[in-house]
Amino acid sequence: MVAVAGIRGAHPSQFWLRGESPPELVAFNPATKVWGVYGHAESLQVLNTPSVFSSEIQRKIAVDSRINVANLLQMDGMPHARLRKMVSRVFTPKSVVGLEPRIAELTGELLDRVCGRDKFDLVQELAYPLPLIVIAELLGVPSADRPLFQQWVDMMFRDHQEVSVAEGEQTPQEILGGAAEVLRYIGEHVAERRVRPREDLLTKLVETEVDGEHLTDAEVVNFGFVLLLAGYVTTTMLLGNAVLCLDAFPQWQAKARADRSMLPSVIEESLRMMPPFTALSRVTTEDVELGGKHIPADEVVMVWLAAANHDERAFADPYTFNPARDPNHHLSFGRGIHFCLGAPLARAEGRIALNLLLDRFPNLRTDPADVPTFRDIAIMTGIDRLPLLIGPS
Numbered sequence: 161m162v163a164v165a166g167i168r169g170a171h172p173s174q175f176w177l178r179g180e181s182p183p184e185l186v187a188f189n190p191a192t193k194v195w196g197v198y199g200h201a202e203s204l205q206v207l208n209t210p211s212v213f214s215s216e217i218q219r220k221i222a223v224d225s226r227i228n229v230a231n232l233l234q235m236d237g238m239p240h241a242r243l244r245k246m247v248s249r250v251f252t253p254k255s256v257v258g259l260e261p262r263i264a265e266l267t268g269e270l271l272d273r274v275c276g277r278d279k280f281d282l283v284q285e286l287a288y289p290l291p292l293i294v295i296a297e298l299l300g301v302p303s304a305d306r307p308l309f310q311q312w313v314d315m316m317f318r319d320h321q322e323v324s325v326a327e328g329e330q331t332p333q334e335i336l337g338g339a340a341e342v343l344r345y346i347g348e349h350v351a352e353r354r355v356r357p358r359e360d361l362l363t364k365l366v367e368t369e370v371d372g373e374h375l376t377d378a379e380v381v382n383f384g385f386v387l388l389l390a391g392y393v394t395t396t397m398l399l400g401n402a403v404l405c406l407d408a409f410p411q412w413q414a415k416a417r418a419d420r421s422m423l424p425s426v427i428e429e430s431l432r433m434m435p436p437f438t439a440l441s442r443v444t445t446e447d448v449e450l451g452g453k454h455i456p457a458d459e460v461v462m463v464w465l466a467a468a469n470h471d472e473r474a475f476a477d478p479y480t481f482n483p484a485r486d487p488n489h490h491l492s493f494g495r496g497i498h499f500c501l502g503a504p505l506a507r508a509e510g511r512i513a514l515n516l517l518l519d520r521f522p523n524l525r526t527d528p529a530d531v532p533t534f535r536d537i538a539i540m541t542g543i544d545r546l547p548l549l550i551g552p553s
């Protein structure tokens with residue numbers, strides 16, 4: 161059984177990266193007071209039944225109101241449908257296709273900086289700056305302010321572990337601090353766009369109208385916040401994870417180099433193998449049976465997407481990287497009404513960047529003497545540092 165190389169730095173609770181199966185498909189953790197869901201079919205039941213498994217997690221876990229108000233990720237029913245319909249009118253798959261030439265241009269510029277070296281850090285030189293610049297330009301953020309975004313996002317995810325509703329458990333202040341800074345910053349730009357519109361996404365969100373309704377400032381701000389997480393953090397981890405997978409399975413790297421039409425499948429299989437966000441939380445609205453377990457109403461349920469992606473009932477030989485896998489019904493972008501709006505952008509950035517990496521560096525490989533550093537966060541699978549050799553092998 162083969163697992164991805166370099167995973168020894170991953171979070172210890174991510175058993176699926178060690179080729180291990182969960183002891184149960186659904187299990188209660190008395191320490192955190194959270195139900196863990198690990199099976200693929202069971203995860204689908206949760207994600208596809210929002211009336212029973214609600215995204216309004218703030219009912220059980222204290223969430224700062226600045227993060228909670230008009231947040232697509234924490235809404236259900238008609239309010240969610242209305243808001244998603246409005247933002248979808250602006251942030252469309254077609255708009256993402258229109259960004260592809262600029263994504264390719266930025267990728268080329270960033271890779272120009274490492275040409276001539278024997279080694280570079282993929283995260284520092286490409287995986288962090290590329291999606292950050294794309295999102296900043298999309299929102300209309302001045303280039304001088306981009307480092308602030310990275311600083312605030314790092315604050316949000318520093319030392320963030322598995323969700324807990326144990327008595328007295330509080331959301332870490334550094335998480336709230338980073339989120340509050342992002343929301344404040346975007347809010348200032350939204351207010352400015354109402355007075356001085358520009359050719360950017362924030363202006364389009366401010367001006368969009370559906371059935372005579374406009375988005376409120378809070379709705380625009382929180383969508384910008386969600387887009388930052390989906391478009392920046394997800395792509396950073398997706399790109400690094402895809403490179404790790406191709407390095408661990410060189411036969412597939414050779415095939416992808418010879419046939420670039422395979423790259424979308426490479427991206428999908430890396431998403432299955434190493435999903436950037438490993439879990440989603442829900443709260444039950446009524447008593448329910450799941451995986452042979454009785455879960456009472458008003459209980460927190462943590463859907464471990466990464467474990468579901470390695471369920472042998474849904475994926476043959478799940479610990480082997482296989483871009484030819486068909487079908488590949490991974491859950492890395494969620495499922496149902498909350499399917500990730502930023503998925504097309506993350507996929508496009510990953511595909512374009514990976515294509516140019518393969519073009520530029522025929523001997524691209526990890527350094528056995530300098531292993532990758534993973535984020536020490538249970539709900540994420542991604543790297544903080546990925547040294548790559550690019551000189552002659």
